[in-house]
Amino acid sequence: MNLAEAPEPxxxxxTRALYADEINRYACHPCTRRCDEQLLELAGPRGLYAKLxxxxxPGSGSGGPAVSGSRNAPVPLRLDVLNLLTxxxxxxxxxxxxxxxxEARGRAELDEAGTLQQRVDHAVSTLRFNLEWAAMAHPAMDEFAREVxxxxxxxxxxxxxxxxxxxxPVACPCGAVLKVTVNTPGVRCYGCQTQxxxxxxxxxxxTERRAAA
Known part of the structure; x- marks a missing residue:
């Protein structure tokens, strides 16, 4: 292939063009830093996971007073929040x-011992320690960053x-319907694999909203 025809990294x-000091990376420096910051904010005794x-x-996540229960009726739990903590x-x-x-790539070690908080903290610490390696060498770095x-x-x-x-809901030229939000960092089309x-x-x-059947 003619070098002039090579796709821009x-x-x-x-999906922005990489700078000279970012060539051969899967993720640019700003995206790598953002992923690192998000991981950091999840862990620790004052992190998002602990605060959940x-x-x-009920009521504790909307600014209103938490519902208190009687001795005979325990306080019901918000199942959506409980699911995040499992x-x-x-x-x-x-x-x-x-x-x-x-771990399968020789870059981490899983530790499922301890409390759920300790497991979150260990996983975050491990992933952050190896994040720069992933940004340079892991072909699924984009998928990892989106999940984080x-x-x-x-x-x-x-x-x-x-x-x-x-x-x-937005339409890819290939016909696939993708779901995005204003905070979407990026999305890969499941139909044509366009990033x-x-x-x-x-x-x-x-796409037009479909009328309810």
Whole structure:
């Protein structure tokens, strides 16, 4: 292939052209830093995962008073928040899945001992320690960054009492319908495998909402 025809190297997460000091990386420096910051904010005694425990009571995540129960009726729990705190939930589950993936590549060591909080902290510490390697050498770095962004957003929504962003259905030229939000860092089309950055995804035409059957 003529060198002049070679595709311009781009970040697989935001899809912007890579700078000279980022060549041969899967993720640019800003995207790598953002992923690192999101991981850091998940862990620790004051992290998002720990704070979810205080959002289990109904009303605790919306700024209103938590519902208190009587001696005969225990306080009902918010199942959506409880799901985020479970071992197989959308936070610890994906974190340890990625640790297993990196362990198979000789870059991590899974530790399922201890409390759920300790497991989250260990997974985050392991992934952050190897993040620069992943940005340079792991072909699924974009998928990893999107999953970290998703779990960070899910935890943030409940801790801050915010409403989740509205999902927007957009159409890829291949005909596939993709679901994005205003916070979407990027998305890969499941139909043609085209990778879209945030701005590119939001510029795709919206699909018409289907009438309820």
């Amino acid at each position: 781009r970040c697989t997460i935001c 425990g205080s959002r289990l009571a 071992a197989g939930g959308p936070i610890l589950g994906p974190l340890e899945t990625w640790v297993r993936d990196w 962004s998703l779990m960070h957003r899910q935890a943030s929504v409940h801790v801050a009492g915010e409403r989740p962003p509205i999902t927007i 879209y950055g945030r701005s590119e995804a939001l510029r795709l035409p919206m």
